[in-house]
Amino acid sequence: MYQLIYISKSVLYFSKQDLDKLAAKSSVSNQNLGITGMLMYIDGEFMQLLEGNKSDVEQLMHQIHQDERHYSLNIIKEEYLEQREFSNWAMATQLMTKSHLKLFLPEEHIDEPVGLPSLVNKTNHRDLINSLFIRVRDNLLLPRSYIQ
């Protein structure tokens, strides 16, 4: 199982409605490709986790890369895992604020200014971002049965 996380900046502001619309469409095509994951939107920036067969994820990334609704796409983590972390979601979404983000980071980071840019600059940002995805999954997402 191949998992990838990237960040990018949105060209225009995305409302909850815009995000839901994108997720609804993405869920259908991801389900067809056997891809699962989650898309977060935090203060004008996207952060998306995708998992599935490497070639399928790469094919989807190629499409996503060309999407003109965002720019400055940077892959921040690539990993092979035994199991999916988002097996119940073809594409979960979560609109986050900076204070929201703070709530889901490990305690030692609570006093620091957080936003995606400062998070990504940290030396241990890969682990931090991974734990952020897991905490949001376990606390905010409603399971939608998908891959058994």
Ligand SMILES: Cc1cc2nc3c(=O)[nH]c(=O)nc-3n(C[C@H](O)[C@H](O)[C@H](O)COP(=O)(O)O)c2cc1C
């Ligand atoms: C931040 C972001 C995340 C996206 N995530 C997905 C995704 O997970 N799955 C997907 O099929 N399309 C996703 N898209 C949309 C694709 O970039 C692209 O619009 C779509 O796959 C093309 O579909 P179409 O050419 O058939 O209309 C995403 C777009 C953006 C801006």
